[in-house]
Amino acid sequence: MSDGAQVRWTALGDTARRPPVVMLHGGPGLPDYLDEVASLIADLAPVYRYDQRGTGRSGWQGPHTLARHVDDLAELLDAWGAPEAVLIGHSYGTDLASRFCLKHSDRVTGMLLMCGPFVGDWRTGERAERRRRMSEAQRERLRALEEVPRRTEEQEVELLTLAWFADHADPERGWHWAARGARRRRPVNWTMNRELGEAGRADPLDDHLAELRACLPARTELLGGCQDPRPISSLASLAQRLAVPLTRVEGAGHEPWLERPDAVRAHLRRFVRGALGGADFDR
Structure with a gap:
């Protein structure tokens, strides 16, 4: 450039x-x-x-x-x-x-x-829909990981998987795609x-x-x-x-x-x- x-x-x-x-x-x-x-x-x-x-x-x-x-x-x-x-x-x-x-x-x-x-x-509608698609335990775990100042590799993968799986219509396959993306689309x-x-x-x-x-x-x-x-x-x-x-x-x-x-x-x-x-x- x-x-x-x-x-x-x-x-x-x-x-x-x-x-x-x-x-x-x-x-x-x-x-x-x-x-x-x-x-x-x-x-x-x-x-x-x-x-x-x-x-x-x-x-x-x-x-x-x-x-x-x-x-x-x-x-x-x-x-x-x-x-x-x-x-x-x-x-x-x-x-x-x-x-x-x-x-x-x-x-x-x-x-x-x-x-x-x-x-x-x-964003208001997106936040509400993401909340609906995630369990309370998943939401709490995502918030906890976001607060970790220096995440390990596995913590980063877990955070991204939790953040991305709700992007998909099918939650089961969505989890698979999100986990795959969390390892491939790196580093963020x-x-x-x-x-x-x-x-x-x-x-x-x-x-x-x-x-x-x-x-x-x-x-x-x-x-x-x-x-x-x-x-x-x-x-x-x-x-x-x-x-x-x-x-x-x-x-x-x-x-x-x-x-x-x-x-x-x-x-x-x-x-x-x-x-x-x-x-x-x-x-």
Whole structure:
């Protein structure tokens, strides 16, 4: 990067084709985890993924700012020789994609926002739903682990599993996926999470929705799991405010490709074909 930081990225598919698809993972503070999703569309276009600075194999001590993360994406596109790209963001990655579009709308040919961004007072509903999905013992254990100043490896895995299993519609399989993610999506950069969280609250995306609507690419869509503890009604409200379509995936939570892989695969392929100017169907 222009400030000397090193960012690790990977590509799948024929990188000579243009425009590419760029996948933006969530967190903030997690390494990239969208390999399963990238493989669903890599035959249609090259797919780039990267560990956002401070995560995975991308080193950086901070401080972290939303503007710096937007600039990182612009510099990566330059490094890849891609004047434009189709952006697919998940969770926090949808906020990053939206903020990138606000600054570089001429470089975005299509944008699919999966399970975010959430605007308005969505946290009240999320907290209530998470409380409903967890037992009192689980809630107490999570609170206790959050208060441990220096957690062991096993304590960190337990904390993340407790924090993430309620993201899924199926609690039994959700526990399995959360436990797997708690070991693979590591380490978590909690400082980055805090700093970007504070930055987002200081400059909420809510305040830029009219501007965002005006600069969105023609091919912009939202997708969300109906059983995500984050209320689907918030995404529905956002879709209305941005005048873009929302696809609701029944029986799926915050990572719908795990619980409804066929439905998500079909939607992603249809979206990418449309964003690339191809036929609006899958083979």
